[in-house]
Amino acid sequence: MTQWTLQKKLLGFRVMDYSHTAHNIFQVIMSVIQDYGIHNRIMSITLDNASANSKAIEYFINSNIHNIAGNFFHARCACHIINLIVKSGFKKVESQIVIIREALGWIMASNQRSAEFARFCKSNNLKPRKFQTDMPVRWNSTYLMLKSALPYGLEITSFYNLNTINNTRHEKLTEGDWYVVKVFVEFLTVFYDATVELSGVYYPTSPLALHKLYDIADLLKQYREIELVAPVVVAMQEKYKKYWGKIPLLYAFGIVVDPRFRFKALKVFSATLGEALGLSETDVAEHLGTLKSQILEVFSIYENMYRHNDDTTGPTPPQQQSQQQSKLMRIFLNKTTTSRASRSSSQSQSQHVELNKYLSTEYSITDNDDFTINDLLKWWQNKRNTFPILSRLACDVLAIPVSTVSSEQVFSTAG
Incomplete structure (x- = not known):
């Protein structure tokens, strides 16, 4: 047995020497899941937007794979979407x-x-x-x-x-x-920077996604008035709205599990992003309500799964990743400086005690705050006794990559 064959067996690699149809993709990934006995532990699969991949996801949803709400199961590669947007320009x-x-x-x-x-x-x-x-x-x-x-x-x-x-x-x-x-x-510098940051593997990327989405939307809005690139921007804006006209649930979750932001920031971010894209306030508010319902649904699933489980082992934090204040973060800081009294409407609910407690906890945030994206994992690890269920959910969400770039680079290098 060659070393490479051994590595493939140990790592669960499956080489597809035949057509990459949806059913074949489903079968290959399913064989790895079955080999490791993790069919009840799959929360999300990150794939690009190839039609075969999207169809393969339907096979998974209809299989015996346990997943946390259908909208969570397929994480569309953010960098692949950026690629589609830029190529249209x-x-x-x-x-x-x-x-x-x-x-x-x-x-x-x-x-x-x-x-x-x-x-x-x-x-x-x-x-x-x-x-x-x-x-x-x-x-x-x-x-x-x-x-x-x-x-x-x-x-x-x-x-x-x-x-x-x-x-x-x-x-x-x-x-x-x-x-x-x-x-x-x-x-294109904004698109390149977003691609680099969302391709990271040693820090959570879902909390960064919405910030990068806003940077791109704001850029398109600004450049639409420049005659030289206006035709480019119009084409890119249409492609952007096709995939990100509505905030993906994963990106919204990434904001909610950040203790500096939570639901009140998601509301501000949704409105700000909608304004940059020229969306109606009604559509933005309706989608925000949908996101909140989906987040509560996922938390309810975790409550049912782990309410009586005392295992609160937390993850080991990865390498540090610094984060500068994004445009979206500065907008939120400006709004919350003038109004700190707002509370999430979900706090009025009598259920979801952990979630309500988390949402009502104030976390100081200032212009000089050095809280980095990597600190999110540390924060939730330290809170696993206070929020045993919510910390599980938060760490699971933070583990989902928004891009497939790193894995693609590995396979491209290995040939």
Whole structure:
């Protein structure tokens, strides 16, 4: 038995050498679940938006897998959605991207040209460098290619145009091409930062998701007034609303289990996000009511499961991850500074004693607060005696990744 075969068996890997249909995906994942005897412990599966994956989720929901409310079971990869949003915008500036990609590819295609370009850079008092071309199917690689090339725009244009002056197959670069790319790169920085942060594996990502959703929605709102990128923004906004017009339950839960925010912040965040997207107050309020009902439903399930269970073992906190204040957090701070008296309407309910106690506990939050995302796990671990049921639910929610990027990178590296 080879080492790789042994590793696959030990780690529960299943290699699909046949068609990736919904039923085959379901069977492969189910075989791992059955091997480990965890069919009663599956809370959520994070997958991208491929139609086969969405159909596979239906097989799971209709199987004997125990899951916590249907809306929780399929966590759609946030980074895959960001990819779909950005790619819809790329189509609008494809001509500028193509010519810069061709120019960089032409320069880097031979050692002789690379050396000549390096000498050209030195003659212009610029440190020479090599450029990597992108993979068009991965927008972040295109973003990094354009970002790295921007400081050399003048040199690339001069060198490329001069050396291809007699070659009609090569379209010439212009200052206008670089201006479009400059604006687009600045615009895409928010998407890139969101992708990097939501791809993390050593800290909870669900509490970060709503903050990043707002950053993107606010950016689209701002850039919609800029004529140069308005067509790009319109296309991206439509794609955004398709997947995130309604806040996913997982992202809402991530806010509620953060003791600085809870339900009152979810209300503020929902309204702020809805305003950025141009949604009606009625639709926002209706969806907020749905989210609260779903959260109470999930907590009720946990109450029934663990009411008489004394095992309060908590998780071991992972590596630290610092967090700067997001735009959404600052908006919430400003609103709560002027009004601290609001309480969640769920506190009036006589049931859900633990949840009501948690929601009524004030947690000091200031502009200088150094409470990080990683501290959420510590906080709930320390509260497992005070909130034995809710701490279980909180830690389970915080364990759900909002992205499949890290696992995809592992398999891509391993081949």
